[in-house]
Amino acid sequence: MESATYDVVVIGAGPVGENVADRVVQGGLTAAIVERELVGGECSYWACMPTKALLRSQTALRAARQLPGAREAVTGELDAAAVLRRRDSIVSHWTDDGQVSWLNSAGITLYRGQGRISSDRTVEVTGADTAPTLLTARHAVVIATGSSALLPDVSGLGEAAPWTSREAAAASQVPGRLAIIGGGVVATEMATAYAGLGSAVTVLARDGLLTRAEPFVGEQVAQSLREAGVSVRLAAEAASVSRDGDGTVHITLTDGEQVDADEVLVAIGRTPNTQDVGLDRIGLKPGAWLTVDDTLRVLDDAGALIGDGWLYAAGDVNRRVLLTHQGKYQARAVGDVIVARATGEAVDDRPWGRHVATADARAVPQVVFTDPEVASVGLTAAAAKAAGLRIRVVDYDLAAVAGSTLHAEGYQGHARMVVDEERRVIVGFTLVGPDVAELLHAATIAIVGEVPLDRLWHAVPAYPTVSEVWLRLLEAYGR
Template sequence: MTTMEYDVIVIGAGPVGENVADRVVRGGLTAAVVERELVGGECSYWACMPTKALLRSASALRAARQLPGAREAVTGNLDAAAVLARRDSFASHWEDDGQVSWLESAGIALHRGQGRISSARVVEVTGADGVTTRLTARHAVVVATGSSALLPDIPGLREAAAWSSREAASARSVPRRLAIIGGGVVAAEMATAFAALGSSVTVLARDGVLPSAEPFAGELVTDSLREAGVSVRLGAEAVAVRRDDSGTVRIETAAGDGIEADEVLVAVGRTPNTQDIGLDRIGLAPGAWLAVDDTLRVAGGGEWLYAAGDVNRRVLLTHQGKYQARAVGDVIVARATGATVEDGRWGRHVATADERAVPQVVFTDPEVASVGLTAAAAEAAGLRTRVVDYDLGAVAGSTLHADGYRGHARMVVDEDRKVIVGLTLAGPDVAELIHAATIAIVGEVPLDRLWHAVPAYPTVSEVWLRLLEAYGR
């Protein structure tokens, strides 16, 4: 068996694993990444990039149709084949040559195959040819294996060859009828995308649409989906699924209704990719989420084991995983060079933003952009809050942005500290507004200071002034 040694070994070469390795190499250490699939991971090929490419063309078409002058110039409908082709380009046609070249240029070693921890600081990689290579880490092993779609225990679901988010993101054609089980982000985005591409879409949203967001956001998205022809069945629960000999999928609900579709997408959550990475060899449970501290060190895993990204379940978002990657990379370098994480710049990179300052955008129609706590979450956290709502469509910049602009904004204020702890925006193109709120929340900017952050007129950002006016001085 071939044996190789590095300072740091990262299991998983998605965006998180790549960023961990890059960070430690920039810090003067050596690093290797282990990948069993495509370098670049879920985000590059089956999530962030291809799904947003599926959504963007329809969004641009809707925007044009909301503006006189542009509306008259639109002479046709969405070209589904062209949309899928553009999606393919953003997924690099499911080839990772470009990502591999980047690893090489960054000085990061790549080992392809299934990586399994065999003992402290040792990872064994079994390649497709069955040959095993033993990698030893001088300082740390980082698990960055991400998560996969959760397949619930619904009779017949697995046998019906249900789609996960992967199959939806990489679909080669648009199904005539698509049923979606779930009402969260993936379900709402894919319902938006496939309805625009021409599918007859049915959504079984047992817990509602976007149940973790502010209620108004889910209501606006539900209304929009229905206006687009989507059948949204709130409270509906699938209890059995089967695909007949003709290929038709038949879904039975708890209410006794029957739904027929050509494909069924399951989007009800995620499960960690830790089933086969050797956790049992070091006393941890295979298939479990990995609990970590703010330095991303795994509880019960020894001082050498870290976990970043989805696998630690702090926040299942790519940008937050990359934030963790930067943090853990710096912490590992600090510890390897004898510093403490509190010294100098190292203390700035401990991961602390994953609890109350997480930005997220749902690319539905309308877009939903949020950061921090919802009103309900702030109350549950024991904060004394005041909630300020404002009609986003009443802002001058919104009326210029699109005729009939519909949207809403909510600001959640911690009344004891007089700082914002949560902001949610729902409306066309609000994604580009959310970073200002992220800065305000992370920086704990007092409301008295925000009065002096004057928004440009006439822009949609003027909602900041309107929210402060509604709050009062």
């Protein structure tokens, strides 16, 4: 068996693993990264990038049709084949040559194959086309293997060859009828995408739409989906699924009703990719989410470090926040802390210190690219109350802001800020409306920086922009 030694070994070359490796190399350490699929991971090929590519063309078309003058210039319908071709280009036709080239330029060594921890600080790499290699880490091993779609225990579902988020993102044809089981981000975004591409879409949402957001979010997205021709079935639960000889999928609901479709997408959650990374060799359960401290070191069931703290986990596998940008944030933190510990530098563990991932609990930004878009950061009103905060909720109609009138005819939207009354700072912010994603970072800065409301009065929004909602919210809150 071949062997090699590096300062840090990273299992998983998605955006999180890439950022960990890059950060430690920039800090003067050596790094190897192990990947069994494509370098760039889920986000690059089967999630963030392709799904947004499927959505972007129809968003642009919709925006044009909402503006007199531009509306008259639109002479045709959305070209689904052209959208799919652009999606293919965005994902480099599912080849990772560009990503591999970047790894080489960054000084990161790539090993293709399945990486499994074999003992403390050692990772065995096996692949179909290469001899097994044993990698030894002087300082740290990082698990950054991400997550996969969770399939529920529904009779016949597995045999019916359902789509997961991967198949939905990479489909080569648009199905005539698409049924979606779930009501979260993937479900609502893909309902938006495929309805725009021409599918007859049915959403079966047992628990409602986007239930982790403010209540008005799911209501507005459901209304918009229905206006787009989507059948949104709330409180609908699949009891069994089958696919017959001609390819038709039959979904029988718990109330006995049957829904027929050409494809069924299951989007109810995620499961960690930790089944085959050697967790059993170090006393952890294969297939389990990994518990970490705020510097992302893995803890055992008793809350103790693994060995002397050589094992880290970043991204989806630690279940803190299952978002690419948040995983990359964790990667920067874990890369910096590994370098600090390796070089004897003091670790900055202050609440907003460089080596701790505290934003995972306090200030997580997220955009749902439905129509309308949903942009949120921090706590919902319900979460803030549950955390014991004395809050005040301030709402404002985005359509009443001068900039929205210019942005689109018939603009509709809503903004909410959640204020911690004890400290007079914003702890939560939610926007629903066309193109609100670009407004989100201002709210993220306000929450992360704990900017007092008295100071925000001096952050003057430009007129006439939709950002003027900040002034209107402050006016509604009062001095």
